[in-house]
Amino acid sequence: MDVTAAVVRQAGGPFAIETLALEAIRPDEVLVRIVGTGLCHTDLVVRDQVLPTPLPAVLGHEGAGVVEAVGERVSGLAPGDHVVLGFAACRDCAQCRAGHPSYCEHFAALNFGGCRADGSKCLHDGSSQISSHFFGQSSFATHAVLAAHNAVKVAKDVPLALLGPLGCGIMTGAGTVFHALDLHEGESLLVIGGGPVGLSAVMAARVRGAARIVLADPVASRREAALDLGASDVIDVAGGDLAQQVKQILPEGVSCVLDSSGVVQAIEGGVAALAPRGRLAMVGVPRSLDAAISLNIVQMLSRGLKVCGVTEGDADPQIFLPQLIDLYRQGRFPFDRLIATYPLDRINEAVTDQHAGRCVKVVLIMPE
Numbered sequence: 265m266d267v268t269a270a271v272v273r274q275a276g277g278p279f280a281i282e283t284l285a286l287e288a289i290r291p292d293e294v295l296v297r298i299v300g301t302g303l304c305h306t307d308l309v310v311r312d313q314v315l316p317t318p319l320p321a322v323l324g325h326e327g328a329g330v331v332e333a334v335g336e337r338v339s340g341l342a343p344g345d346h347v348v349l350g351f352a353a354c355r356d357c358a359q360c361r362a363g364h365p366s367y368c369e370h371f372a373a374l375n376f377g378g379c380r381a382d383g384s385k386c387l388h389d390g391s392s393q394i395s396s397h398f399f400g401q402s403s404f405a406t407h408a409v410l411a412a413h414n415a416v417k418v419a420k421d422v423p424l425a426l427l428g429p430l431g432c433g434i435m436t437g438a439g440t441v442f443h444a445l446d447l448h449e450g451e452s453l454l455v456i457g458g459g460p461v462g463l464s465a466v467m468a469a470r471v472r473g474a475a476r477i478v479l480a481d482p483v484a485s486r487r488e489a490a491l492d493l494g495a496s497d498v499i500d501v502a503g504g505d506l507a508q509q510v511k512q513i514l515p516e517g518v519s520c521v522l523d524s525s526g527v528v529q530a531i532e533g534g535v536a537a538l539a540p541r542g543r544l545a546m547v548g549v550p551r552s553l554d555a556a557i558s559l560n561i562v563q564m565l566s567r568g569l570k571v572c573g574v575t576e577g578d579a580d581p582q583i584f585l586p587q588l589i590d591l592y593r594q595g596r597f598p599f600d601r602l603i604a605t606y607p608l609d610r611i612n613e614a615v616t617d618q619h620a621g622r623c624v625k626v627v628l629i630m631p632e
């Protein structure tokens with residue numbers, strides 16, 4: 265079948281709207297008509313080839329849509345079901361079986377390889393193959409073919425077009441607070457970076473009953489958004505040393521830090537802001553694959569600090585997305601307030617607007 269897709273042909277972009285041919289599904293796959301798909305920082309990191317999915321490629325990894333066809337070996341999904349597309353995991357390795365699919369041994373190949381596990385691609389432009397299955401889905405397109413176990417069936421009483429970001433950016437922020445940091449009631453959280461990941465962390469910290477939620481970002485509109493969503497305090501990172509600013513608010517330091525910036529200086533400032541037995545989670549992808557932080561060993565052991573990296577909130581989308589949707593229904597996780605919608609053919613304008621801070625989270629709406 266023919267699909268309309270946003271294609272990246274050279275490092276740095278732009279996205280070009282093209283008609284491509286999509287292969288038929290295999291026995292363990294489903295065909296999903298994409299309704300909306302989020303635009304995530306990782307799409308742009310790959311567009312710029314910091315992470316090298318082979319080009320040309322259809323990116324997009326926060327898709328939500330309607331199942332149109334299921335392969336003969338698929339159970340639990342049927343045409344008409346509403347689904348959110350999670351990241352790809354094999355569901356068979358030790359990490360997957362232990363309930364940590366974001367650390368799947370095949371994560372890099374399955375999510376960034378631009379193909380299925382066997383190396384095949386399902387998109388063509390008539391003369392050559394186009395990388396598909398980005399994060400198992402390549403959802404900057406009107407339709408996607410994906411492994412059935414990466415589709416999460418969701419209820420039909422919630423706005424399907426807006427649900428896609430739950431599968432990556434929002435899950436990353438909220439999952440890190442719930443799982444990796446395991447923030448407890450009465451603790452404090454510093455969030456570095458007020459993009460969709462950071463603001464999702466603010467909402468999750470509120471759900472957990474945090475005593476103080478501090479958001480640090482250089483952009484005033486993002487600091488205001490954080491206050492609207494439940495942050496108790498905000499810091500302008502341009503206003504001086506991060507740790508000193510945190511200690512003006514929390515003199516003994518902060519219980520937990522979530523860094524969504526990937527900026528070395530900010531992460532080191534976050535470590536310096538921790539209270540004894542504090543923990544810091546790094547979730548932001550740095551601009552260089554060689555980026556490294558330095559930790560003072562005596563400070564680490566004498567203060568009992570923990571620093572970890574987290575992918576996709578250490579969440580299993582099949583379990584976590586229904587939980588987030590329940591919190592949304594209860595009015596405790598209003599992620600829809602982060603979202604601005606753009607039609608797919610305005611994707612380049614959406615990238616510019618998101619980068620400039622004119623919107624927090626873009627969801628691209630597919631043409632009918």
Ligand SMILES: [Zn+2]
Pocket residue numbers: 353354355356357358359360361365367368369370
């Ligand atoms: Zn696995």
Ligand SMILES: [Zn+2]
Pocket residue numbers: 304305306307325432433
């Ligand atoms: Zn993402």
